[in-house]
Amino acid sequence: MEIGVQLDADRTGAEELVALARTADDHGIGIAVVTGRRHADAWAVATWITGVTERIRVGVAPRSEPSDPFDADSAVPAVAEKATATLAALAPDRTLPPGARWTLVDADVEAVRAASGSSIPVVPVHDAEDIARIAPLAAAPGPAAPAGRRRRSALVLAQRVPGIDYDAVPASLADRAVEPGDPEHASVASTYLRGGAPGLVLRPGTVSEVADAIAFARDHPHVPLGIRSAGHGISGRSTNRGGLVISVGSLDGLEVLDEDRRLVRVGPGRTWKRVAESLDPYGWALGSGDYGGVGVGGLATAGGIGLLSRKHGLTIDRLRAVELVLADGTPVRASDTENPDLFWAVRGAGANFGIATAFEFETSVVGQVGWAQLTLVSTDIEQSLHRYGQLAGEAPRDTTVFFVTGRQRDGVWIVSLYAVVDDPDPDVVVDRLTPFLDLGRPVRRQAVLTPYSGVMGNAADIGPEGQRGFGQPVSRSAFVPELTRGFARDAAELLSTGLVYFFELRAMGGAISDVSPDETAFSHRSPRFQATAMSSSDDLLTAEWDRLRPHFDGLYLSFETDRRPERLTDAFPPDVLERLRRLKARYDPDNLFRDNFNIPPAPIAAGTDAASLTEDAA
Ligand SMILES: Cc1cc2nc3c(=O)[nH]c(=O)nc-3n(C[C@H](O)[C@H](O)[C@H](O)COP(=O)(O)OP(=O)(O)OC[C@H]3O[C@@H](n4cnc5c(N)ncnc54)[C@H](O)[C@@H]3O)c2cc1C
Incomplete structure (x- = not known):
């Protein structure tokens, strides 16, 4: 069974403490918890012990007492967090995970046995005899796994989150469920832009397993719930801390349903890069976004403003049917003729209505496209923004250009333009894009003819180690009906604050505006641009962005992290x-x-x- 020893640095001298740790290690004791801070710094002791022992996992007791002037980390809790993270990075198998619960018990064999279960019994030891007395327990077998369940060590069980009924995980999902402490947890904990530590990740692979996962979530209304497809959510919290995640990433198939109608059925977990690769051989494409790593599930339930949008519309405009599992576990299909109201809602607000398990799209015929990445240096960002607005807004609909900039560097702005011209003729591509070179001094002009998969191929593949986002993204979004001089001036002022490290304008209009606003829950059909700003400071960005509001009319929810209630009415009139x-x-x-x-x-x-x-x- 898993047991630990308490090494009290306030009561035992440093050398003796190290000797005790070595003895515990030799006896096969799994864990040493260092306590006390008055005479020695517990973290320094723990680090030393880790270095001079072979196997034992070492941790430091968190503080429970009020602030202590002698305590190095009492005034700055982040110091302790950083110390934990550093030791864990240096010696991952030798560190007591911070989430592991342990209970201090008397050095009495029966008390130790009684305490083991969901936490690890930790016994104070003062000499080698104390250790020898409890050592036989360390060799005793741990509790057996419930029938049909994966066996987890006591250390893993000690990291379970209170409030989640792990034993009630449906049998259909138990094998692939991931808990804190499981070796795969790190690979599923975070998403592309967000750090997380979910208490349980369920990974259904069929529609009925999705229903099972939803039933489990229904029984846990008190913990956060995130739905994940490919983990590129910005507004969508597809990870959390201590809650549930239902990940449908393995539903990632693509099949051609009807070649004449160019109809394909795609799973939510497929990335747009893989969608584009699969459609290439047919000479088809589905407009998605500007980054191939994004998933079908999150994007096709919100909108999909991308580099083919002015010619082929939003991604949801190509959607012909969707299959979902509803909150009560019922699988449904929605299309113009089946549950049409649900079909309307899913195209813009889909994340609120169920877990999408398949999408049917009518693809577009798209051959070679001109794909350009241009970099320019601007000394007058206001002018560059305004001119971009004129050019991109008035360009023929085969041309979609996005404008990206960030903080001023050495008195200039670096502007990146990402452009797709849906025309295979290189002369047309050059014609369309040459005017944009006026926006600044060109320093990089890269344009190629490629199938659309070459545009989506910009995304790095996610390896077995999963995504490693950290912190929380801070992003603001707005639709800009017209890119006026006033907007260019105020946006330039915002950029001059240095607050925004990523600022993007996406040209809309064209085929997006062909669709009536009441056809889909995404109803902002007339704006000519979409603006996004990302910052590291939520409060400061909020204040600055609010100053620009007179230029805005609504927002695209997928790029917005502000949770103030009024944002809901910006997203949906x-x-x-x-x-x-x-x-x-x-x-x-x-x-x-x-x-x-x-x-x-x-x-x-x-x-x-x-x-x-x-x-x-x-
Ligand atoms: C680098 C990057 C580039 C982007 N570029 C574009 C772009 O060009 N155009 C554009 O329109 N958007 C773009 N986005 C935004 C993106 O479309 C959304 O963040 C989208 O939600 C990501 O989908 P996902 O499946 O990868 O994310 P996930 O993190 O898996 O999911 C995000 C949210 O979508 C919902 N969701 C996910 N799966 C399902 C499902 N199966 N059923 C119901 N709801 C579900 C959930 O609410 C979830 O929290 C970009 C995002 C990033 C990070």
């Missing part, structure tokens, strides 16, 4: 939000799906059965 709230009351009355621009269900009149609500009756 009042009539759209009202309709979404009624549908939410019908399809997810208990608000299970809440990790991404959560739409509160409309209140339901007493005596009305939510499941029977029609849009008009709600």
Whole structure:
């Protein structure tokens, strides 16, 4: 069984402490917890012990007492966190994971046995005899796994999050479920831009397993729930700390359903890079975004503003049907003719309505496209922004150009332009893009003819170690109806603050505006641009971005991390939000799906059965 020893640096001299740690190590004791800080720094002691022992895992007891002037980390808790992380990075197998629970018990064999279970019994030891007395327990076998369940060590079990009923994980999901302490946990904990430490990751591989995972989530309304496809969420919290994640990344197939109609069925976990690669041989493409690592599940439930959008529309405009598992576990299909109200809602607010398990798209015929990455140096960013607005807004719809800049460097701005011209003729490509070279002094002009997969191929593949985002992204989004001089001036002022490290303008219009605003829950069809700003300071960015609001009309939720309630009405105008709230009351009355621009269900009149609500009756 897993047991530990407490080494008290306040009561035992440093040399003796090290000798005790060595003895415990020799006796096969698994864990040493160093306590005390008055005479020696516990972290320094723990680090030393790690170096002079062979196997024992070493940790430091967290402080429970109030601030102590003699304690190195009492004033700066981050010091302790950094010390833990450093030791864990240097000696990953020798560090007591910070989430592992342990209980201090008397050096009595029966007390130790009684304490073991969901936490590790840790016994104070003062001499070698204390260690010899409890050592036989360390050799005793640990508890057996429940029938049909993966066997987990006591150390892993000690990292379970209170409030999650791990033993109730459905049998269909148990094998692939990942808990803190499991070797795979680090590879599924974080997403592309967000650090996380979920208490449980469920990885269903079939529709019925998705329903099982949803049933488990329904029984855990008190912990955060994230839905993940390919983990590139910005607004979507597809990871969390101590909560559940349902990851449908393994539903990543693509099949051609009807070659004449160019109809394909795609799983939510497939990345757009892989979608593009699969469609290439047919001479087809599906407009997605500007980065191939993004997943189908998150993007195709929100919009999909990309480098083919002005010619072929948003990604959701190519969607012909979607399959979802609803909050009550029912699998449904939605299209223009089956559950059309749900189909409307999914195309813009899909994350609120269920877990999408498959999408049917009508692909576009797309041959070779001109794909350009241009870098320019601008000494007058206001002028560059304004000129970009004129050129990109007025370009023919075969041309979609995105403008990216960031902090000023040495008095100039580096502007990157990402452009797709959907035309195989190199002369047309050059014609379309040459005017953009006026935006600054060109320092890099790279343009190639490529299938669309060459555009999406810009994404790095995620290896077995998974994604390693950390912290939380801070991002603001807005639709800009017209790129006026006033907007260019105020955006230039924002950029001059140095707060924004990433600023992007996406040209919209064209085919996006061909679709009526009431056809999809994504209803912002008329703006000509979408603006995104990312910063490391939420508060400061909020204040600066709010100053630009007079230039905005709504926002694209996928690039927004602000959770103030008014953002919901920016994403969905009042009539759209009202309709979404009624549908939410019908399809997810208990608000299970809440990790991404959560739409509160409309209140339901007493005596009305939510499941029977029609849009008009709600
Ligand atoms: C580098 C980068 C580039 C991007 N470029 C573009 C772009 O060009 N155009 C654009 O439109 N967007 C773009 N985005 C935004 C992106 O579309 C969204 O963040 C999207 O949600 C990511 O999808 P995912 O499946 O990879 O993410 P995940 O993190 O897996 O999911 C994000 C959220 O989507 C919802 N969701 C995920 N899977 C499902 C599902 N199966 N069913 C229902 N809801 C689900 C959940 O709310 C989840 O929190 C970009 C994001 C990044 C990080």
